[in-house]
Amino acid sequence: MTARQLELLELVRKHAPVTGEQLAEFLGVSRPTLRSDLSLLVMLGLLDAKPKVGYFLGNAYAPENKSMERLHTVTVKQVMGVPVNIPEKLSVHDAVIALFTENANTLLIVNDNQRLVGIVTPKDLLKITLGHAGSTSIPISMVMTRYPNIATLLPEDSVMDAIRKMLLYQVDCLPVIVPGSDTKEPPEIAGWMSKTNIIRVMSDAAVTEQGDALQ
Template sequence: MIEFSERQKKIMEILAKHEPITAEQIAELLGVSKGTIRSDLAVLVMTGYIEAKPKVGYFLAKGAQTTKTMEAFKKIKVKDVQGVAITVNGSTTVNDAVISLFLEDVGSLIIVDENHYLEGIVSRKDLLKVTLGNAQATTMPVQMLMTRQPKIYTATPEESVWEAARKLIYYEVDSLPVVKVEENQSQNMKVIGRITKTNIIKALLNLDKEEI
């Protein structure tokens, strides 16, 4: 069972009194920025406790329609919504990795070898930590600070989006590398994409458009 944060509980209390309500209005009532509650809203939508409609806002999930939506959501596979993986090799310098992060507008980079097998992940926070107060760190290869197995959480293309969402929430990460495990080589995982909270929210909104 997922344990919600105090802010997520307050968001549901606000919806109970003021639904439908926009993210901007929720943020204003909480006294925070819209960006601050973006991940909270994503968690609540992905777990089926609240729903969102374009140009309407957020509201508490209700009855049969919610059940029907969640059943359809659980049938969607990762391969149906995954995005392109932003990858670099381990010898890439910290400086070049930072440039890639901002050019691609992502929060993390996936590190792969010459065969595109997963080696690690480096986040914006990792890069910030190593560069603060250390100008020489910009020439350091990212393989020296990347997160390695078994601390990398992944998804497979045939996995349900629902399961990927559970991993994102449980491990408190923004994205998962989508990997294909080579036959008889469990340690070799070829990176074929990535799935993010944004991918999942779009999938939910598309279900709403289809009027399931």
Template sequence: MEAGGITIELTPRQLEIVDIVKKHAPITGDQIAELLNVSRATLRTDLSKLVILDYIDAKPKVGYFLGKRGEPDREEKFRLLKMKVGDLHGVPIIIRETTTIQEAVVALFLENVGNLIVTDADGHLAGIVSRKDLLKVTLGNPSASSMPVSLIMTRRANVTTVQPEDTVLDAARKIITRQIDSLPVVVPSEDGNPDHWKVVGRITKTNIIKMLLDMVAEE
């Protein structure tokens, strides 16, 4: 850590003390010494340093608690938990069901994405076609280039989606669980049909990682 522009490194024992206080606070110096199997006098310098640096806090006749530097950043954690997909998603890369496989391949590489969202003529989500889907159908099959993507796409019923009001953490869990790179962001269609969803965005691993890096950079 840094204090007044000077880098101060904690020793392994000091880090262990912080962890003990985190788990057992309030805890006395004698109890910490017992857990570490050392004498109370041995810890005097370590405890003083940690109090000065605000990793732990001492309260007379009570014991040690975590200090401000020892506590997780609750405000940032709360902000992360509350952030919505609608605050983060990007522009969707969309093609129609009638788009040919050759056109889809061109779009995939021009946009530099791992998959394309497929919609019907009315703009409702119809499916997703991935780089792997296109690779499978084109290898050793010259006639595939003129086929419509609707023949090879993953259909809507099997597509994992999120809505703008879902949390970013929910989206991240779906991405990890499904082992995919991105999710379509959808809203119910105005026609009231429960099977019709309008695509309004796309959230990706890159979006989420960039958000985390931006949050760290703000500290």
């Protein structure tokens, strides 16, 4: 955790319930400056918040929190999942079918060499199909967000790195890549990191902590 996030936890511990405006005043910064830090702490369960009341310590808070330690020590490679990939030549119609049949919330687009060339979300597909007759026949390559304009992770990144990127780019999942030696060639896809993977890591850590407490 950053020094500012630790300071926020200590301020909330001392002054809870405390508003975001009050925390910003304590630290001498603007309220928007703290938005990502507070979102991260709430997401991790270290802080909780109630509208018109303020922030207070969450259930996951503890002076020595093993769940937090695991977020820093466990790598993306250890917990990542398998993404749903589709060829870039597929149509929007086929992409919509893949989205539902695979129960996916995002699709990775690959070229003939199975390398990452783009990403598409349900929102992208909805925007192109609403009010556009014949749009379902458009190649998915015309709709996708192209690499390298995609937020990605490396297998060696920590779970905390994944959380920070998800908050920064306001996404629920990120592709995990292995860049090739040729910078002109798109990267290989190693896996997929989602909020579900992160929750599983924290849940496993919580179970371990409970087991340790009972011994």
